[in-house]
Amino acid sequence: MTQKQNMTSNFKLPKLTYRVWRVWRRDFDVFMKTYKVNFFPPLIEPLLYLVGLGYGLGTFVQNIDGIPYVEFIAPALVAISIMNGSFFECTYGSFVRMYFQRTFDAIIATPISIEEVIAGELLWGATRSLISSTIVLAVIAAFGLIKSPWFMLMLPIAFLGGLMFSSIAMCFTSMAPNIEFFNYPAFLLITPMFMLSGTFFPLSRFPPAMQFLAQAILPLTHTVTLSRGLMFGNLESFLLISLAWIAVVTPFFFVLSINRMKKKLIK
Amino acid sequence: MASDTVIEARGLTKKFDDFTAVDNIDFQVHTGECCGFLGPNGAGKTTTIKMIHCVLPVWSGTLTVANMNVSERPREIKSMIGVAPQESNLDPDFSVITNLLVYARYFDIPKHEALKRSEELLKFFQLEEKKDVIIDSLSTGMKRRLILARALINEPKILLLDEPTTGLDPQARHMIWDKIRTLKKQGVTIILTTHYMDEAAELCDRTLIMDNGKIIEQGPPSELVAKHAGEEVLELDYDEQVIKTLRQKFPEARLEILGDRIHVFTKEPHGVFKSYLEDFPAKGATVRNANLEDVFLKLTGRKLRE
Numbered sequence: 001m002t003q004k005q006n007m008t009s010n011f012k013l014p015k016l017t018y019r020v021w022r023v024w025r026r027d028f029d030v031f032m033k034t035y036k037v038n039f040f041p042p043l044i045e046p047l048l049y050l051v052g053l054g055y056g057l058g059t060f061v062q063n064i065d066g067i068p069y070v071e072f073i074a075p076a077l078v079a080i081s082i083m084n085g086s087f088f089e090c091t092y093g094s095f096v097r098m099y100f101q102r103t104f105d106a107i108i109a110t111p112i113s114i115e116e117v118i119a120g121e122l123l124w125g126a127t128r129s130l131i132s133s134t135i136v137l138a139v140i141a142a143f144g145l146i147k148s149p150w151f152m153l154m155l156p157i158a159f160l161g162g163l164m165f166s167s168i169a170m171c172f173t174s175m176a177p178n179i180e181f182f183n184y185p186a187f188l189l190i191t192p193m194f195m196l197s198g199t200f201f202p203l204s205r206f207p208p209a210m211q212f213l214a215q216a217i218l219p220l221t222h223t224v225t226l227s228r229g230l231m232f233g234n235l236e237s238f239l240l241i242s243l244a245w246i247a248v249v250t251p252f253f254f255v256l257s258i259n260r261m262k263k264k265l266i267k
Numbered sequence: 268m269a270s271d272t273v274i275e276a277r278g279l280t281k282k283f284d285d286f287t288a289v290d291n292i293d294f295q296v297h298t299g300e301c302c303g304f305l306g307p308n309g310a311g312k313t314t315t316i317k318m319i320h321c322v323l324p325v326w327s328g329t330l331t332v333a334n335m336n337v338s339e340r341p342r343e344i345k346s347m348i349g350v351a352p353q354e355s356n357l358d359p360d361f362s363v364i365t366n367l368l369v370y371a372r373y374f375d376i377p378k379h380e381a382l383k384r385s386e387e388l389l390k391f392f393q394l395e396e397k398k399d400v401i402i403d404s405l406s407t408g409m410k411r412r413l414i415l416a417r418a419l420i421n422e423p424k425i426l427l428l429d430e431p432t433t434g435l436d437p438q439a440r441h442m443i444w445d446k447i448r449t450l451k452k453q454g455v456t457i458i459l460t461t462h463y464m465d466e467a468a469e470l471c472d473r474t475l476i477m478d479n480g481k482i483i484e485q486g487p488p489s490e491l492v493a494k495h496a497g498e499e500v501l502e503l504d505y506d507e508q509v510i511k512t513l514r515q516k517f518p519e520a521r522l523e524i525l526g527d528r529i530h531v532f533t534k535e536p537h538g539v540f541k542s543y544l545e546d547f548p549a550k551g552a553t554v555r556n557a558n559l560e561d562v563f564l565k566l567t568g569r570k571l572r573e
Contacts, residue, residue: 022373029369030360102356108322109350110373110421111342266324267283 014115014258022112023120026103028127042085042132046077046139053200064202067232074145075227076199078136078154079161083220085132086125086162087190090169091182094121098173104265118261122166122254129162130155148233154226157243161223164246167253168219174260193220198228222246271298273425273456274319278328281314281480288314290480291328301447301457303467303488305559306477307567312460313353315477316427319458320348332425346374349423351414353430353460357402363413364389364398367420374421381420388416392446408439415446426450428459432466444469464559468492474559478567488559495565496557497521497534501543504551505529512547525569532557 031038054070061069097103104117137154140146172185197203197220203211214221222242229239274296281289289311296302304312317323318330321341330337332344358366364385371381389395392412397405405413411431418426431447432440447470451457461467467474468488475485484491497520503509505527513522513531517539523530528551533539540554 019373025372026358026369029365033360101359102354103358105322105352106356106358106370107373109320109345109348109352110370111346111375112373113341266322 009263010259011255012259013255014119014262015113016116016119019112020116020119020123023107023117024124024127026107027121027124031128039131039135042081042135043139046081046136049073049077050139050143050145070143071145071147071231072202072228073200074140074143075151075231076197076224078133078140078158078231079197079220079223079227080194080199081132081136082129082158082161082223083165083190083193085129086166087169087185089128090121090125090166091173091176091185092179094125094170094173095176095179095182097121098265099179108265114262114265115258118170118258119254122163122170122257125166125169126159126162129165130159133158133162145231147231150230150233150235153230157223157226157230157246160250161219161226161246163254164219164250167250167257170257171253171260174257174264193218197221198224219246219249272296273298274330274332274458276315276328276330279315279318279325279330280327281311281318281323282326287480289318289326292477292480292482294475294482294485296456296458298456299451299454300472301451301459301470303471303474304458304460304477305462305464305467305474305563306460309479310477310567311480312477313429316350316429316458316460319425320350320427321345346421347424349418349421349426351411351418351426351428351431353433355410355414357410357413357417359402362399362401363394363405366402366413367417370417371420376421384420384422385416388419392416393442408435408442411435411439411443412446415443419450423455425456425458428457430460430462432461432463440466464563468559476563476566483566484562491562492557492559493534494562496561497532498537498557499533499535499540500555500557500561501529501531501533501540502551502553502555503529503531503549506550509547509549516543516547530561532561 050070050073054073058069058073063069064072104114107117108114133154137146137151169185172182176182196214197218198214199220203214203221206214222245225242226239229236272295276292276294279289279292280287292311292315304315306312314323318325318337319332321337321344325338333347335344337344358369361369367385367388368378368381371384376384386395389398392415394409394412394416397409402410402413415428415431418428428447432443435443444466447457447459459467459470471488473485473487474491475482476491477483484495486494505524506529510522510529513520513529517531517533517535519534521532523532531540544552544554
């Protein structure tokens with residue numbers, strides 16, 4: 001195959017039908033079987049961060065742009081839950097289903113295509129983000145930290161952002177030779193984003209070059225920006241830039257990951 | 268294409284990078300028959316099966332199922348095929364019955380219908396009592412039966428069974444054979460691969476023997492036995508003198524020396540070895556009917572395949 005053909009086949013638009021939801025539904029059914037356990041992490045994690053970092057460490061931290069530290073990190077926790085929910089679902093989760101359980105093999109023996117299987121997984125990843133961030137949002141609301149009703153817009157954004165992280169995750173899954181491989185993206189991409197995307201300190205602390213990089217290449221930066229803007233009801237134009245960034249990057253990786261996975265699974 | 272041909276391959280080829288797994292094969296499968304694909308590991312059986320149910324793309328040549336090209340109409344073809352793969356891909360996240368129900372959903376089978384069929388299938392395969400059990404706690408034989416049950420959930424016209432009884436105890440094998448015969452009577456076309464020659468002889472109307480990606484022989488098991496292995500086989504301990512006498516006595520017979528045993532294949536009628544042994548008693552001599560395993564080993568050789 002020539003390089004040019006290779007490029008076009010990586011971005012070939014997949015033919016998808018309603019059957020995508022059959023795959024989604026399978027994952028949803030499994031999730032609901034053990035929903036109590038599954039609701040646990042997104043409930044406990046923000047509690048710990050809010051108490052430990054927000055109210056604990058936060059008392060030693062001066063207000064950031066006039067905002068108490070706990071209010072500064074609360075929206076970041078929502079953004080982080082969006083990232084973690086889908087990223088881990090579509091790396092470890094999808095890999096286990098694909099490789100150890102052979103679930104994808106079983107499904108493609110039915111009228112469902114491999115493209116639809118992957119798309120279903122991606123939508124399920126996005127749904128995990130939506131579920132996690134809804135729980136985190138509820139915790140934050142319980143602490144009385146939501147300052148604007150605009151924050152409800154984070155729910156659709158959680159799904160869209162979730163789809164972005166799912167798709168990026170699935171690209172890693174398509175190149176993973178074994179499950180240990182995911183240590184690379186987890187520690188070279190997810191953990192750095194967790195720390196450096198304007199989550200626990202403002203990006204303005206960085207030198208300009210790093211600020212630029214964080215905004216140009218780190219997806220979480222934009223998720224945090226949107227979350228923080230909406231929580232305080234600061235509807236400024238830079239929110240649209242972040243939304244546009246996500247809206248461009250998501251379909252790019254969505255299509256790429258489906259084609260990469262197809263190539264991995266169908267020889 | 269003959270009216271009763273349900274699967275037809277012409278010049279079917281599958282390459283993986285430099286390796287040719289299926290090499291320009293032609294075959295037909297007729298409606299309602301049980302057709303066995305035999306061959307050593309790596310012969311191309313599973314690859315062929317996977318192309319029939321549209322999960323591996325055809326490299327070159329044509330392959331049609333019910334007059335539909337596998338490259339053009341995979342959804343329609345897959346909806347009329349049931350597949351029991353070699354390795355279990357049951358969904359370990361679900362119970363026995365939920366495995367069937369979830370699988371039915373992939374075929375767009377309405378819920379009440381799915382429930383009805385699942386219960387019937389569990390009964391058919393004697394798995395009713397395991398209905399709510401998780402997959403991991405099933406025995407190998409039960410898993411096999413559940414895979415077969417799942418393959419039937421869409422009421423397929425064609426059933427693809429990839430080594431359906433590998434690793435099972437004799438009881439479980441016979442039960443599965445019995446079910447396969449019942450399905451055949453119901454008019455289901457069955458394609459099966461197996462390493463057990465007795466299984467192929469027992470179940471298949473016709474067998475295709477594959478080796479190195481090619482079909483090297485095909486026909487009904489009994490005809491293949493008559494053609495390649497003859498009627499009877501005499502096995503006895505190795506002895507130079509005995510070989511000499513055998514060669515004189517049975518000039519047309521094929522002699523094969525395996526370690527310290529001699530195998531003599533003859534196409535002469537039953538009983539010739541018996542009368543020979545009466546005249547020349549030999550150590551460790553046994554006479555048995557020629558079988559499909561003799562054919563298989565003659566055609567594919569005795570070299571180990573990895």
